[in-house]
Amino acid sequence: MTRHRFSRTPQLSTPARKRRQAVGRLAGWSLACAAALFAGAAAAPAPAHAESGSSQALERRVKAAFLYKFLGYADFPASAFADAASPVTIGVVGSDEMAAELARVVAGRQVRGRQIVVRSLREGDPAQVHLLFVAGNDSARTARILRAAPAALLPVTECELGLQNGSVINFRIIEERVRFDVSLDSAERNNVKLSSRLLTVANRVVKGNT
Amino acid sequence: MQSRQHSNDGGSVRSKLIKMAVFTTLAALLSASIAMLVLDLRTFQRYWVDDLTTQADIMASVTAPALSFNDAATAQQQLAVLRARPQILAGALYANTGARFATYAKAGTEQALPPRPQPAGYRIEHGELEVWHNIVENGEAVGTVYLRSRYGLLDRLLNYGAILGGVMLGALLIAALVASRLQAAITRPLEAVTNVARQVMQQRDFTLRVPGNNSGEIGVLVEAFNDMLAEIGRRADALQAANRTLEHEMDVRQKAEEALIVADRRKDEFLATLAHELRNPLAPIRTGLDILRIRSGDAQATQRATDIMERQLRQMVRLVDDLLDVSRINTGKFAIKMGRVELKAVVNDAMEVVRSYIELHGHELAIDLPDRPVFLHGDATRLAQILSNLLNNAAKYTNRGGRVTLSAHVEEKTLVLDVSDTGIGLAPDMLDSVFEMFVQVDSTLERTNAGLGVGLSLARKLVELHGGTIAASSEGLGRGSRFTVRLPIVVEPELPTKPTPAAFISTETYRILLADDNVDFVNSIGALLTAMGHSVVITHNGPDALAAAARFCPDYAFLDIGLPQMSGYDLARGIRKLSCGPMTVLIAVTGWGQEKDRQLAFEAGFDHHMVKPVRFEQIEEILGNRSVIKKLRT
Numbered sequence: 099m100t101r102h103r104f105s106r107t108p109q110l111s112t113p114a115r116k117r118r119q120a121v122g123r124l125a126g127w128s129l130a131c132a133a134a135l136f137a138g139a140a141a142a143p144a145p146a147h148a149e150s151g152s153s154q155a156l157e158r159r160v161k162a163a164f165l166y167k168f169l170g171y172a173d174f175p176a177s178a179f180a181d182a183a184s185p186v187t188i189g190v191v192g193s194d195e196m197a198a199e200l201a202r203v204v205a206g207r208q209v210r211g212r213q214i215v216v217r218s219l220r221e222g223d224p225a226q227v228h229l230l231f232v233a234g235n236d237s238a239r240t241a242r243i244l245r246a247a248p249a250a251l252l253p254v255t256e257c258e259l260g261l262q263n264g265s266v267i268n269f270r271i272i273e274e275r276v277r278f279d280v281s282l283d284s285a286e287r288n289n290v291k292l293s294s295r296l297l298t299v300a301n302r303v304v305k306g307n308t
Numbered sequence: 309m310q311s312r313q314h315s316n317d318g319g320s321v322r323s324k325l326i327k328m329a330v331f332t333t334l335a336a337l338l339s340a341s342i343a344m345l346v347l348d349l350r351t352f353q354r355y356w357v358d359d360l361t362t363q364a365d366i367m368a369s370v371t372a373p374a375l376s377f378n379d380a381a382t383a384q385q386q387l388a389v390l391r392a393r394p395q396i397l398a399g400a401l402y403a404n405t406g407a408r409f410a411t412y413a414k415a416g417t418e419q420a421l422p423p424r425p426q427p428a429g430y431r432i433e434h435g436e437l438e439v440w441h442n443i444v445e446n447g448e449a450v451g452t453v454y455l456r457s458r459y460g461l462l463d464r465l466l467n468y469g470a471i472l473g474g475v476m477l478g479a480l481l482i483a484a485l486v487a488s489r490l491q492a493a494i495t496r497p498l499e500a501v502t503n504v505a506r507q508v509m510q511q512r513d514f515t516l517r518v519p520g521n522n523s524g525e526i527g528v529l530v531e532a533f534n535d536m537l538a539e540i541g542r543r544a545d546a547l548q549a550a551n552r553t554l555e556h557e558m559d560v561r562q563k564a565e566e567a568l569i570v571a572d573r574r575k576d577e578f579l580a581t582l583a584h585e586l587r588n589p590l591a592p593i594r595t596g597l598d599i600l601r602i603r604s605g606d607a608q609a610t611q612r613a614t615d616i617m618e619r620q621l622r623q624m625v626r627l628v629d630d631l632l633d634v635s636r637i638n639t640g641k642f643a644i645k646m647g648r649v650e651l652k653a654v655v656n657d658a659m660e661v662v663r664s665y666i667e668l669h670g671h672e673l674a675i676d677l678p679d680r681p682v683f684l685h686g687d688a689t690r691l692a693q694i695l696s697n698l699l700n701n702a703a704k705y706t707n708r709g710g711r712v713t714l715s716a717h718v719e720e721k722t723l724v725l726d727v728s729d730t731g732i733g734l735a736p737d738m739l740d741s742v743f744e745m746f747v748q749v750d751s752t753l754e755r756t757n758a759g760l761g762v763g764l765s766l767a768r769k770l771v772e773l774h775g776g777t778i779a780a781s782s783e784g785l786g787r788g789s790r791f792t793v794r795l796p797i798v799v800e801p802e803l804p805t806k807p808t809p810a811a812f813i814s815t816e817t818y819r820i821l822l823a824d825d826n827v828d829f830v831n832s833i834g835a836l837l838t839a840m841g842h843s844v845v846i847t848h849n850g851p852d853a854l855a856a857a858a859r860f861c862p863d864y865a866f867l868d869i870g871l872p873q874m875s876g877y878d879l880a881r882g883i884r885k886l887s888c889g890p891m892t893v894l895i896a897v898t899g900w901g902q903e904k905d906r907q908l909a910f911e912a913g914f915d916h917h918m919v920k921p922v923r924f925e926q927i928e929e930i931l932g933n934r935s936v937i938k939k940l941r942t
């Protein structure tokens with residue numbers, strides 16, 4: 099029945115609303131699936147899955163996995179690394195849980211031959227990182243942090259106006275599923291190239307500040 | 309008609325050659341086609357597998373982010389792109405948890421999808437090809453893609469097979485065409501050979517030849533065939549010639565056989581006649597003997613009986629003499645003593661023999677000879693025999709009181725002797741055959757004096773021996789016949805040596821020894837000689853004769869060869885060894901007249917050889933030559 103429905107979906111440029119509607123039906127098991135998927139992919143065991151039944155923990159784990167995966171689709175300029183052996187640095191502001199989760203995800207993994215390092219940052223810490231995740235729904239705060247860390251190459255936010263504040267990728271929860279929007283202008287400004295394959299799964303791709 | 313029938317025949321060389329070419333081509337094409345087909349199908353399968361694998365790879369690459377970021381809707385849309393490939397029937401994405409993430413089915417079809425992912429690879433089942441491909445993103449397996457497509461192997465096979473079949477058919481057609489063109493080089497000469505062979509069998513004409521000038525084995529075959537025909541022709545001709553020769557020989561042999569049968573019949577007739585002829589004189593002789601016995605006192609009757617007996621005996625002796633002569637001539641042992649002979653002497657001699665016979669028949673005899681002497685080259689005795697035979701014949705075949713004429717005249721160097729009579733004559737068809745042995749005018753004729761048919765035959769042979777000819781003529785039956793003899797004349801001057809007339813020496817008397825175990829014969833001769841005044845001693849065996857010779861010293865000794873106790877030859881040798889032996893004239897008297905016997909006698913020392921029965925005249929003749937012999941001895 100569902101398959102039938104999907105097969106009728108004509109093309110990729112279907113209006114987002116309609117898609118969202120279709121996806122929504124699957125949201126419950128989708129999140130669970132994704133969680134399982136990422137848990138499986140993660141190096142650490144997944145006691146959290148069982149113990150923290152809360153959707154918040156689940157959301158955090160999905161986002162952590164997404165963050166790690168974004169690295170695979172992002173092409174940083176060569177000047178961003180001191181040398182070929184320099185690690186890729188991820189900075190997490192405002193959520194130690196996220197930082198811990200992320201550290202667990204990236205443990206033992208590499209991106210394009212580089213080690214991945216996760217740092218938990220405080221607001222105002224100098225943010226010399228490749229990927230900067232700003233946790234929290236507070237758009238103003240997020241904007242402030244982003245302004246304070248102009249060196250962050252790939253800022254990722256999870257607030258309402260993340261993209262307008264200069265973020266490149268902004269997480270959204272759509273129909274109980276973790277999705278993300280992408281601002282190509284911000285990426286261009288930071289001299290970071292995002293893979294078009296990433297864009298195919300983005301919720302929304304924004305070009306120009308709207 | 310026949311050729312066409314021939315060409316339709318499956319066994320003909322032409323069709324075999326075409327078949328050969330077609331099947332060879334077929335075998336080559338078939339093997340090539342199968343190889344191509346196998347290769348193509350393998351390539352085809354590889355292509356399809358590769359193609360679908362590539363498709364799966366592309367799908368994997370495209371859908372990796374969707375899987376990574378758990379975007380089933382996007383994945384679904386991305387899978388939907390597969391509709392651009394109609395051969396792909398179904399597709400599915402599986403997360404690495406094993407859950408089915410997104411699916412695709414060809415529009416308008418219901419497709420069953422495996423619930424769980426399977427290891428990477430491909431599988432061909434039920435004419436469908438399915439491929440499992442791992443999705444790896446940033447070095448991590450994020451899921452599995454599954455694609456299933458139609459596998460058009462059978463279609464491919466059918467298409468390819470149809471094309472190959474068409475090509476093969478065309479190729480075979482071309483091969484058949486080419487073969488039918490090329491086979492003519494082989495079949496045409498063969499056909500020519502076959503046709504000629506058939507013609508030869510039908511017409512029996514071995515002069516036919518296969519035309520054309522071929523090279524190679526066919527040429528050799530044609531040439532050999534032609535040579536064979538020539539050989540057969542030659543043999544057939546030779547066989548026919550041999551047949552003809554055989555037929556001719558058969559004819560000759562059949563004729564010879566017929567001749568033999570005729571000769572055999574004649575011989576039987578001859579034997580019958582001979583017996584009759586020999587028997588005939590015996591009756592009068594017996595009568596004469598009876599007369600002598602009963603009426604020995606009657607001098608007149610005795611004389612008449614003696615005359616009859618003598619005449620009959622002479623006739624009989626003469627008959628046997630003729631037979632012996634004919635036999636000698638036939639066996640080539642007859643020798644004539646050639647010499648100068650005067651015609652009148654010959655006629656006189658002949659007259660001596662036949663006069664009494666002619667007179668007995670009451671014929672009138674007329675003789676007309678040339679006045680001057682006519683000399684012939686021949687044997688006086690034999691010439692006389694010719695005449696006497698002819699005269700005897702004339703007398704025999706003329707009814708009592710007829711006329712027999714002997715006339716002679718000279719034509720250039722030929723003496724013409726005519727013996728004519730007024731007798732029964734000859735039928736025209738008998739004119740030549742009367743001279744043949746044992747032929748008589750009429751074998752059924754019951755004439756008292758029917759002859760043996762020997763006389764004329766002998767006469768002709770004797771004439772021929774003298775280089776002359778003899779011919780018979782007659783004006784018809786009952787109108788008499790005429791025999792004409794032509795003999796060459798010798799015109800040389802007469803030699804003076806003429807034998808002394810017997811009249812002179814008959815007055816001389818000799819001592820004569822007679823030795824013969826035939827008592828009657830020897831006694832009668834002895835009595836005659838004694839009557840003539842000679843001294844005669846008679847013995848009946850060899851030793852007596854030798855003893856008598858030693859004692860008696862005879863001038864003449866007449867010795868039988870077949871004496872008891874000692875043969876005549878041994879006796880002669882014995883006498884020659886006696887003191888007076890060399891002077892004795894030895895005469896062999898024998899029943900064997902062959903040349904061989906004569907030779908044996910002369911070797912044993914005999915001077916003369918006489919064949920029984922001996923006529924007294926012969927003895928007188930020998931006694932008359934005494935002086936000559938004496939001269940030779942000394």
